[in-house]
Each structure stands twice: as C-alpha cells, then as structure tokens.
Amino acid sequence: MDEQQILQQVNTIFSRVLKQPNLSLTPASTANDVTGWTSLTHMILIDDIEVHFKVKFKLNEIMKFSNVGEMIACIHKKLNK
Amino acid sequence: MTFINKIISAFGQYSGRNAFCIEDTFYTYGDLLSISASIISKIENTCPGEQRIGIVVTDCIETYASIIALLLSGRTYIPIHPHHPADRTQQIIDQAELKVILAKGTDVQFSSVQNIDSTYTPSTTGPASYNLSQYPINLQQNAYILFTSGSTGIPKGVPITYNNLNSFVDAFFALGYNINENARFLQMFDLTFDLSVMSYLIPLCVGGCVYTISFKGMKFTNVYSVLEDHNITFALMVPSILANLRQYFQEIDLPELKYSLFCGEALNADITNEWRRCIPNAAIENVYGPTEATIFCLTYPVPADDSVSTYNGIISIGKEMQGMEAIVVNSDLQQLPDGEKGELCLYGPQLTSGYLDEQKSREAFFELNGKKYYKTGDIAYRNEQGDFMYSGRVDSQVKIQGYRVELSEIEFHLRQVAEPANAVAITINNKNGLAEIHAVIEGTTNITETLLNKLEQKVPAYMIPTEVHYIATFPLNTNGKTDRKELAKIFQQS
Numbered sequence: 318m319d320e321q322q323i324l325q326q327v328n329t330i331f332s333r334v335l336k337q338p339n340l341s342l343t344p345a346s347t348a349n350d351v352t353g354w355t356s357l358t359h360m361i362l363i364d365d366i367e368v369h370f371k372v373k374f375k376l377n378e379i380m381k382f383s384n385v386g387e388m389i390a391c392i393h394k395k396l397n398k
Numbered sequence: 399m400t401f402i403n404k405i406i407s408a409f410g411q412y413s414g415r416n417a418f419c420i421e422d423t424f425y426t427y428g429d430l431l432s433i434s435a436s437i438i439s440k441i442e443n444t445c446p447g448e449q450r451i452g453i454v455v456t457d458c459i460e461t462y463a464s465i466i467a468l469l470l471s472g473r474t475y476i477p478i479h480p481h482h483p484a485d486r487t488q489q490i491i492d493q494a495e496l497k498v499i500l501a502k503g504t505d506v507q508f509s510s511v512q513n514i515d516s517t518y519t520p521s522t523t524g525p526a527s528y529n530l531s532q533y534p535i536n537l538q539q540n541a542y543i544l545f546t547s548g549s550t551g552i553p554k555g556v557p558i559t560y561n562n563l564n565s566f567v568d569a570f571f572a573l574g575y576n577i578n579e580n581a582r583f584l585q586m587f588d589l590t591f592d593l594s595v596m597s598y599l600i601p602l603c604v605g606g607c608v609y610t611i612s613f614k615g616m617k618f619t620n621v622y623s624v625l626e627d628h629n630i631t632f633a634l635m636v637p638s639i640l641a642n643l644r645q646y647f648q649e650i651d652l653p654e655l656k657y658s659l660f661c662g663e664a665l666n667a668d669i670t671n672e673w674r675r676c677i678p679n680a681a682i683e684n685v686y687g688p689t690e691a692t693i694f695c696l697t698y699p700v701p702a703d704d705s706v707s708t709y710n711g712i713i714s715i716g717k718e719m720q721g722m723e724a725i726v727v728n729s730d731l732q733q734l735p736d737g738e739k740g741e742l743c744l745y746g747p748q749l750t751s752g753y754l755d756e757q758k759s760r761e762a763f764f765e766l767n768g769k770k771y772y773k774t775g776d777i778a779y780r781n782e783q784g785d786f787m788y789s790g791r792v793d794s795q796v797k798i799q800g801y802r803v804e805l806s807e808i809e810f811h812l813r814q815v816a817e818p819a820n821a822v823a824i825t826i827n828n829k830n831g832l833a834e835i836h837a838v839i840e841g842t843t844n845i846t847e848t849l850l851n852k853l854e855q856k857v858p859a860y861m862i863p864t865e866v867h868y869i870a871t872f873p874l875n876t877n878g879k880t881d882r883k884e885l886a887k888i889f890q891q892s
Contacts, residue, residue, distance in 0.1 A: 336865070347614075347615075348616065356618055356642065357828065357832055358864070359616050361828060361829065375646070375649060376619075376649045376650070377649070379619055380623055382619075383614075383615060
C-alpha cells in the first residue's frame with residue numbers, strides 16, 4: 318500500500334469519527350485545520366487507525382505526528398516492515 | 399513575606415538562572431525582570447492611573463512578563479483568551495470595565511479599549527535602576543479576575559485579591575514540599591484557568607523554572623514531551639491527561655518527577671495506581687478547590703499502599719489547607735455531622751469576597767455562625783479519617799478536561815436556535831473514559847450546522863458539543879422533568 322492509498326483510508330476514518338463526510342485531508346493537514354480534531358477525538362482516531370491498519374503506535378511516534386503526512390509515513394513504514 | 403516579596407527576592411538572588419522555558423527557549427530571571435520593567439514603563443507612560451488591565455494570553459514570555467508587571471505594580475490582570483469567541487470576550491471586557499489591554503503584537507486589537515503592544519525589544523528596557531519596591535501593594539486590591547462558565551449564558555467574574563493569593567501561597571508552602579531554585583515546574587494550563595497561577599507563581603517564588611506547553615498540536619503529547627525532555631520535578635495536571643496517556647504507561651518512566659498533583663476533575667484510584675509505576679520517585683497528591691477559593695484549598699496525599707480513601711473509585715479530596723475551613727450542609731444550610739452527604743462549603747482567607755455580579759454572590763454565599771461560606775455545588779461527606787470524599791454535583795456543572803462548564807450555559811445558547819423545540823446538553827463518556835458534551839434536540843428537524851455555528855460564536859471550543867442527537871420525545875423523570883440520565887444512557891449506547 319502506498320502513501321496515497323493510506324491517506325485515502327485515513328481520510329475515511331477521520332470522516333467517520335469526526336462526522337464530516339466531505340472532509341478532505343492532505344499530508345499538510347494539522348489539528349488546527351480540521352474542525353473537531355481535538356485532544357478528545359485524537360485518541361479515538363489513533364485507536365481506529367491502529368485497528369484498521371493492524372498496527373500499534375508507540376507514544377514517541379504519536380508525539381512526532383505534527384501533521385497527517387507524518388502519521389501516514391509512520392503507518393507506511395510499519396506496513397512495509 | 400508576601401508572594402510579591404518572594405518574587406522580588408528571587409529576581410535579586412537568581413538573576414542568571416532560568417525562570418521560563420517557552421517553546422524550548424530559556425529566559426532568565428534577569429530577562430523576565432527587564433521585560434516586566436519595560437511593560438510597567440509602557441503602562442506608566444500611557445495609562446498610569448489604570449488599575450485593571452486585560453492581557454491577551456499566548457504562550458510567550460511577554461504574556462508572563464505582563465502578568466508579573468501587573469502584579470509587581472499592585473494592579474489587577476484579567477486574562478483574555480485569543481481564541482475565545484468575540485462576543486464572550488466583549489462580555490468580559492464590559493463586566494471587568496476594561497479600558498486597556500496588553501497583547502504581544504498588533505494582530506489582536508479591541509476597538510473599545512486602548513491596546514498596548516507588549517512586544518519586547520532590548521531598546522525598550524526599563525530604567526537600569528528600576529526600583530521594584532516602589533509600588534506599595536494594597537492586599538485588598540484584586541490581583542486577578544477570572545471568568546468561569548455562567549448558567550445564564552454570561553461568564554461569571556471571580557475577583558481574587560492579593561490577600562487571597564498570599565494566603566494560598568502561604569498555605570501551599572506550609573504543606574512542606576521540598577522545592578527550591580532547582581525545581582522545574584510544568585505549566586500546562588490556559589492562563590484563563592486558575593491552576594495556571596500555581597504553576598507559574600510558586601516556581602517564581604523560589605527561583606525555580608516554569609516549563610510551558612505549546613499551544614500547537616495535542617496537549618497530552620505536548621505535556622509528556624515537556625515532562626520527559628526537561629526532567630520536570632513538579633507537575634500539577636488534570637486527570638484527563640492520564641486517561642489519554644494510559645495505554646502508553648508501559649513506555650513512560652519519569653524518575654526525576656518528585657511531585658505529581660492532580661486537580662480540576664475527579665481522580666480515579668485505578669488509573670492513579672497505574673500512573674505511580676511511571677513515576678517511581680514521586681509523591682502523588684489530589685488537590686481540590688474552586689476558582690472562588692483561589693486555586694486549591696484541600697489536599698490529599700495519596701498513599702502508595704492500599705489504604706487510599708475512595709468513594710465509588712474516586713480518590714478523596716482530603717483535608718483543608720492552612721487557614722481554610724470546609725463544612726458539609728443540607729439544603730436548609732444546616733451543618734451536617736461527619737459521614738453525612740451534603741453540599742461542601744468553604745470559608746477562609748483564600749475565599750473571594752464575591753462575584754463581580756452581586757446577584758450571583760447572593761446565590762452562592764451564605765452566613766453561618768458569623769462566617770461567610772461559599773457553596774461549592776459539590777456533594778461530599780467527611781469520612782472517619784477527617785478526609786472529604788467527593789460524590790457528585792448539586793447542579794449541572796461538569797468538568798471537561800478540567801474546564802468548568804455549566805451545561806445550562808450551553809443549553810441557553812442551544813435553545814436560542816432550537817426553539818420552539820426543546821434542547822439539552824448532557825455528558826457522555828467516550829471509549830477512552832473522557833467526558834464529552836453532547837446536545838440532544840427534541841424533534842427530527844436537523845439543525846446541527848446552525849447550532850454548531852451559533853455555539854462557535856458564543857462559547858469556547860471546549861464547550862461545543864462533540865455530537866448532536868435527535869429524539870422524538872424527551873424521557874421524563876418522576877418529577878415530570880427531562881430525564882438527562884436516561885438521555886445519557888440512550889446515547890451512550892448509540
């Protein structure tokens with residue numbers, strides 16, 4: 318799976334959790350740009366992404382997610398190990 | 399020695415030591431003094447007679463220096479959150495009768511007041527011989543005014559005097575924490591939230607360093623980064639941080655942390671026990687207090703063994719700090735004996751003399767045996783060990799990540815849009831155990847977008863419902879009122 322495919326699937330998860338069917342994430346998207354992406358919803362997003370991709374993030378990895386692109390790069394790396 | 403004298407002493411003694419670390423940049427006590435002095439000079443040059451001054455609070459040294467400048471000069475600061483809705487900010491400006499607001503830069507300007515740019519450049523340094531002791535402090539003067547959620551849709555102003563704050567600082571040091579100029583304090587709170595006051599003020603009293611949390615990104619990861627990267631020794635946090643970090647506890651090891659305090663929400667015993675393994679050298683304390691009683695006024699040192707006092711899994715809020723008195727009363731405001739549940743009431747030198755709005759003061763304060771008590775709205779009882787046990791609320795106030803929220807304030811705004819349909823706000827725990835606000839509308843017409851747009855203009859982000867539900871008819875309780883507990887059950891399962 319390439320990073321573009323991962324982005325599409327992550328977008329679907331964000332849309333569902335944040336209840337925004339028209340959401341369109343880019344690698345540069347941050348919590349400041351996405352309505353509803355708060356501390357409260359962040360862990361739910363992380364949990365759902367872990368279940369969907371069958372990966373497990375470490376705290377140190379989550380701490381480095383400053384935007385969606387970094388999250389996707391981390392997922393990509395784990396899927397291609 | 400007053401807290402002002404302690405800070406002045408720290409400026410003299412620790413000029414070269416770090417006072418703040420903000421976004422990984424360190425500022426010494428000397429830097430802080432220079433910036434504070436420059437701000438006092440700006441005020442003296444433009445509005446010397448102004449006593450109450452607003453500060454647009456951002457994560458920068460000028461914000462903290464502005465607070466210190468106003469405190470050292472015996473003035474009153476009113477924090478203004480840059481991301482809160484304009485309507486709410488204007489209500490605060492009006493209630494506090496602000497005529498001057500300090501802000502870094504010129505991006506945030508208010509039309510109804512004089513705006514002063516607090517941006518520091520070395521050329522604007524105050525006089526080298528700046529005399530910090532030139533301002534006699536009137537202890538009856540307000541040190542700050544904070545605004546909390548108000549049930550009528552208008553924020554409630556809580557003035558705290560220098561005397562209140564001094565009493566808190568004295569009571570804090572009487573607790574016997576072993577802290578000195580080597581202390582490294584976490585400051586994770588918005589400056590509109592009074593737990594921030596302890597987090598910056600206490601370290602400045604002993605020459606320690608304050609480590610602030612970035613406004614960018616997720617708060618709980620930023621908190622953990624600072625705890626780990628800077629070997630924080632003293633951390634006051636809200637329990638929600640633990641709920642977010644819980645699944646990573648096995649990766650966390652903070653041997654440098656000496657004191658781990660919690661406040662602002664109920665602290666659960668099970669998660670606290672797990673947290674203890676992450677902080678092998680720290681004492682854990684649960685502290686309690688409403689804004690009206692200056693930061694916190696009850697403390698419970700959580701024992702490491704199984705002797706911890708709990709009620710429904712919630713750790714005790716402990717005993718009164720020095721000078722404070724807590725009692726439990728019934729609905730007729732009669733004092734109840736130990737063991738009986740009632741409303742927790744507070745009396746003592748940390749207590750505000752009343753709200754800015756006198757009508758609200760009449761509702762919240764009462765006299766008993768010649769003492770003026772504050773009704774906290776919290777239900778509690780005192781156990782056999784003399785510790786108070788929290789067991790709920792008498793009203794619709796809830797805590798969302800430590801923020802105090804009156805659900806009735808949200809409902810006030812919901813109904814403005816939903817009418818003639820009925821609308822309520824409830825809390826539901828999400829799958830991580832964190833409380834979320836949900837709105838429920840009686841009817842089937844979807845007004846979610848209009849509702850959320852309206853709320854965004856009226857209340858801070860933490861008060862906006864995570865979800866909006868619709869139900870044909872509200873369930874009623876035996877008194878014929880909307881059964882909010884039943885609504886919460888219905889939508890908890892959905």
